[in-house]
Amino acid sequence: MFSGGTRSFWVLCYVIEFRWRCYTEAVTTGNRSIPPSCTVIPWCRRSVSWGRFGDSSPDIVRRRIAIVGAGAVGGYYGGKLSAAGEDVSFLVRSGLADLRREGLSVESPAGALHLPSPRVYDNSGEIGPVDLVIVAWKATANESYRKVISPLLHSTTAILTLQNGLGNTDKLAELFGADRVLGGLCFVCINRLSLTRIRHLGQGLITMGEFEGGLTERLQDLTECFEAAGIQCGAVRDLIHAQWVKLVWNVPFNGLCIAEGGITTEDLLSCPQGEQQVRSLMREVVAGAAALGRRIAPEVLDKQIRSTREMGDYRPSSMIDYLEGRDVEVEAIWKEPLRRAEQAGAKLPAWKRLLGRIRRRLEERG
Incomplete structure (x- = not known):
């Protein structure tokens, strides 16, 4: 069994040899990134870092x-x-x-x-x-x-x-x-x-x-x-399915909080009419996803509303952008998903009305 000092010496020798191999391969290939042969574990796991000694162990590095x-x-x-x-x-x-x-x-x-x-x-x-x-x-x-x-x-x-x-x-x-x-x-x-x-x-x-x-x-x-x-x-x-699940929340909550003039999610859910609007839009997002071949389970709606209630008096990011005079992600959150769903045959009247309300709010704001 090696003593602590002897073990450290051999670890250091291994690191130096390993780093030299990385350096020579980089010089030969002209590639300043970590060469494939110098990666101990796949790219996002800890391997040897380029250009620095981080830890004394050769299998630990910062990405x-x-x-x-x-x-x-x-x-x-x-x-x-x-x-x-x-x-x-x-x-x-x-x-x-x-x-x-x-x-x-x-x-x-x-x-x-x-x-x-x-x-x-x-x-x-x-x-x-x-x-x-x-x-x-x-x-x-x-x-x-x-x-x-x-x-x-x-x-x-x-x-x-x-x-x-x-x-x-x-x-x-x-x-x-x-x-x-x-x-x-x-x-x-x-x-x-x-x-x-x-x-x-x-x-x-x-x-x-x-x-x-x-x-x-x-x-x-x-x-x-x-x-x-x-x-x-x-x-x-399936990333596209996951993106539509996120839209089930983003379309109604970010959208209605702007359309109502800058209210919080708690304000929106505090009255039956507000929750009714949220659920109506959620169902249309689910229908839009279905038209594109992505089925979203019905329980997702209840789960998202429940988790939103737990957030308390939360201000969605798009509503903050609206109130603070910044650009709002109208194209990515409302317009492009709606376009794709309608192109696939979905009828989404509440979503279209919401998009119109958001645009009017932004025009009024200037």
Whole structure:
């Protein structure tokens, strides 16, 4: 049996030899990402990190992750991944100086989190290629996909979008290749208090799936990566079905809270008429999904209403955008799913009326 000092010496020798093999292969191939032969375990599991010695053990490493959009969703999940030891960089459009000065803070019933010195940038070229890109900005910014994401890619970079609605994964696949793209649906109560502070009120599940479908090893690795950071995560075989399940909530709650002038989910469910409108829209979303070959179980409606009551006086993200004068994700959440469902033969009058009400509210707001 080796003594502690002898064991440490041989571990160090192994790490140096392993790192040298990675370096020589990179020089030979011209590939600055981790060469396949230097990956101990699949891409999202812990393997040897590029360009640094993290832990003294050769089978432990931090994945390189870029969070594109460090608002409430990106800040919360990126913060948890960073706190768990992943190599996380945040790309922001505003608040760069504030985040560098104050750090990133998350208030949560599960425990507070503070990153005193998060790596924040306002240019993706400064981050460079990473192993995983997490897109967490609003779908209204999607015209910048190519410009922002391209500098973050190496040959095997995966792209996970946590955006609401439909059409986001399709556009990413069109630009960067379907084999790179995954989608994630966040079921979380969360608000951004300031440029540096996020309040997590409850929940937090992410449901993930491959754009091309199926339960792949990469998808399993990715869910394990998030679970290790304390993020409840589940993998699904059919991403489109999961997207429609999320729309069952987003269409009525985000939509009606805007259409009624900026009310909370608690306000909406506090009267029978409000709940009736919610259920009517939920049933139409289920019908739209069915027209596209995706069956959503009836109990999903009751479950979502029950969980929404448990949120209390919650302000949906689209309603906050509406009140604060920002762009609202009308295309991704209401228009594109409605278009696809109607094209498949669904009749959805309440959904169409809601879309009209939202548009009028936005026109009045200016």
